[in-house]
Structure formats: C-alpha cells, structure tokens
Amino acid sequence: MSVDAEAGRLKGEADEPGWEVDPDDEWGVAVITTVGRQAKLRREAVGMRAAEFGAAVGYGEDLVYKIEGGKRIPRQWYLDRADEVLDAGGLIAAAWEDVKKVRYPKKVRELAKLEAQAVEIGIYESNGINGLLQTSDHAGALFEAMQPPYSPDEVERMVVARVARASIFERSPAPALSFVLEEAALRRPIGGTMVWRQQLERLLEVGRLHNVVLQVMPLNCETHSGMDGKIELLKFADGSAVGRSDGAFNGRPTSEPKHLRILELRYGTIRAQALSPRESLAFIEKLLGET
Structure with missing residues (x-):
C-alpha cells in the first residue's frame, strides 16, 4: 500500500473536513486563516449562505464557519468540493498546495523536511520502533496510550503525519537508511496480536529494500554502547x-563536527554490537512465526 493510500485509509477522506489548527503554529495559522477567508469571500460573492453551502458539500454550518474562520484545517477533497460548488474555477482547489505544507504539526514538518533533504540517515531506537518504520495501527496504539491522553482528533492528525513521513522509502534517488532496534521493542505486542504481526511484516518489507539496513540489538548482548538512549544522524548532499x-549534548540537535564524531562513534559501535542485517531479518521472521 502506498503512503498516500495508507494515510487516506486511516479515517476516510470524507469523515471529517480537517483537523483543529494549532494556535502556537504561527505560519500554519496564517496559511489556514488566509485559505478560509478566501473561501468565505467566494461563498459570499455568489450569494450563498453558510448553511446552504454546508448542505451542498455535506457538512454542518458550524464546520463551515470553523474552516472559514481559520480554526480547522481543510482536507484536499473539501477544497475540491468547495471549488466545484462555488464555481471558483480552480482557485479554491489550488489552495491545497499551501494547506498541505502546514497540515501536520510544526515539529513533524521540521523533522520531515530534514529527512527529505538527507542523503544518509542512521537511527538507533532505544525504547520502541522508530516512527519511520511504524504502521498506522501501531502508531495509533502508541498515541492512544499516551498520558495525558490526546483527543481522537489529535491522535488522527499525528498518525497521518507519521505515516506520511514514510514517503522517504519512495524517494528517488533513494537515501541510504540504517536502523538499529532493540529486541525488547520487537517483542512488545503494541496494539494486540494482529497489529503486532503487521508491524513485524512491515519491518521485514522495509528491511529488504536495497537502500535500507535494519539490525536488531539482542537482549543477550553483554556489551551495549547505546544505554544512554536514542541516536539520530542525518547527512546531506553538501557534506x-x-x-x-x-x-x-542535552539531547539537542548538533552540527558541531566534534559532537558528530562522538555520535558517529557511538552509532558505529552499536551497529557492530547488534545482529548482522541477515541475522536480524531472520530473527524477525522467527519472531513473526511465533506470534
């Protein structure tokens, strides 16, 4: 299943007109407010009341006001339908090019931008399965279990954003990707048996890609250089x-050469201590067979 198809599957494109806007995301607020204002001006220009317009697109008057007031992020199908109903000649539909840049939380957008630019990514995940490797159901189970709890709207938005990041596996030219995951994380049945099995199958699928190296750190490893936690390394085409x-370094991102050398040393050592890629895939296959 493609990334777009998976993202669309999560809740169904016609179930909700969009997500709540994060008030702390200034750029996102500005974009969504502008799009909503343009849609409202077009609606008023054709003499259509909000209730009438809502009925035409299949939604209540209150949701129409939320989108026009910049309080809710519209989905692409909503903008397409609004363009059709208001006979806007493509002007409203074209707003999707701006909306899609801010539809995900700010932190996710910033991370996805770096990942999209990287030519090489190395990740050691100490507690769970890295977000780039997660299925939507696995991610949903994780977000739903967090405390304090997220609203269903927030969970859905974060899951869709996480799934969208997996487009990195479809990039051309393909970046070089390596992951080291803990055995304990692979054995934890997050979301139940079926979700767990699907997650293991996803790991096997990704681990067999020509540009991906997937390794498992076994529980019986007597020497482990990753006990301090997660490591992420991203390298770019300009060096x-x-x-x-x-x-x-207080857990903060760093571009200092001496800091990067330390992280590269730690990551390289962790990879050497983990199972080989071939052994790792065999281990996951065996675990899948036991579920």
Whole structure:
C-alpha cells in the first residue's frame, strides 16, 4: 500500500473536513486563516449562505464557519468540493498546495523536511520502533496510550503525519537508511496480536529494500554502547550533517563536527554490537512465526 493510500485509509477522506489548527503554529495559522477567508469571500460573492453551502458539500454550518474562520484545517477533497460548488474555477482547489505544507504539526514538518533533504540517515531506537518504520495501527496504539491522553482528533492528525513521513522509502534517488532496534521493542505486542504481526511484516518489507539496513540489538548482548538512549544522524548532499542523542549534548540537535564524531562513534559501535542485517531479518521472521 502506498503512503498516500495508507494515510487516506486511516479515517476516510470524507469523515471529517480537517483537523483543529494549532494556535502556537504561527505560519500554519496564517496559511489556514488566509485559505478560509478566501473561501468565505467566494461563498459570499455568489450569494450563498453558510448553511446552504454546508448542505451542498455535506457538512454542518458550524464546520463551515470553523474552516472559514481559520480554526480547522481543510482536507484536499473539501477544497475540491468547495471549488466545484462555488464555481471558483480552480482557485479554491489550488489552495491545497499551501494547506498541505502546514497540515501536520510544526515539529513533524521540521523533522520531515530534514529527512527529505538527507542523503544518509542512521537511527538507533532505544525504547520502541522508530516512527519511520511504524504502521498506522501501531502508531495509533502508541498515541492512544499516551498520558495525558490526546483527543481522537489529535491522535488522527499525528498518525497521518507519521505515516506520511514514510514517503522517504519512495524517494528517488533513494537515501541510504540504517536502523538499529532493540529486541525488547520487537517483542512488545503494541496494539494486540494482529497489529503486532503487521508491524513485524512491515519491518521485514522495509528491511529488504536495497537502500535500507535494519539490525536488531539482542537482549543477550553483554556489551551495549547505546544505554544512554536514542541516536539520530542525518547527512546531506553538501557534506553537512546534524545529529542528536538522548544522552549527549542535552539531547539537542548538533552540527558541531566534534559532537558528530562522538555520535558517529557511538552509532558505529552499536551497529557492530547488534545482529548482522541477515541475522536480524531472520530473527524477525522467527519472531513473526511465533506470534
């Protein structure tokens, strides 16, 4: 299933006209407010009341006002339908090019931008399965279990955003990707048996890609250089890089050469201590067979 199809499957494109806008995301608020205002002006220009317009597109008057007031992020199908109903000649539908840039939470957008630019990514995940590797159901189970709890709207938005990041596996030219996951994380049946099985199957699918190296850190490893937590390393075409580790430099991203050398040393050592890629895939296959 493609990333777009998976994202659309999560809740159904026609179930809700969009997500609540994060008031702390200034750029996102500005974009959504502008799009909503343009839609409202077009509706008023053709002499259609909000209730009448809502009935035409299949939604209540209150939701129409939320979108026009910049309080809710519209989906692409909503803009397409509004364009058709208001005979806008493509002007409203074209707003999707701006909306899609801010539809996900700000932190996710910033991370996805870096991932999209990277030519090489290395990740050691200490507690769970990395977000790039998660299925939508696995991600949903994780978000739903968080405390304090997220609203269903927030959970859906974050899951869709996480699934969209997986488009990195469809990039051309393909970046070089390597992951080291803990055995304990693979054994934890997040979301129940079926969700767990689907997640293991996804790991096997990704781990067999020509540009991906997937390794497992076994529980019986007597020497482990990753006990300080997660490590992320991203390298770019111009030779620059950025890295972050839970246990170094206050957990903040760093581009300092001496800091990057330390993270690269730690990550390289962790990879050497983990099972080989071939052994790792065999381990996941065995685990899948046991579920």
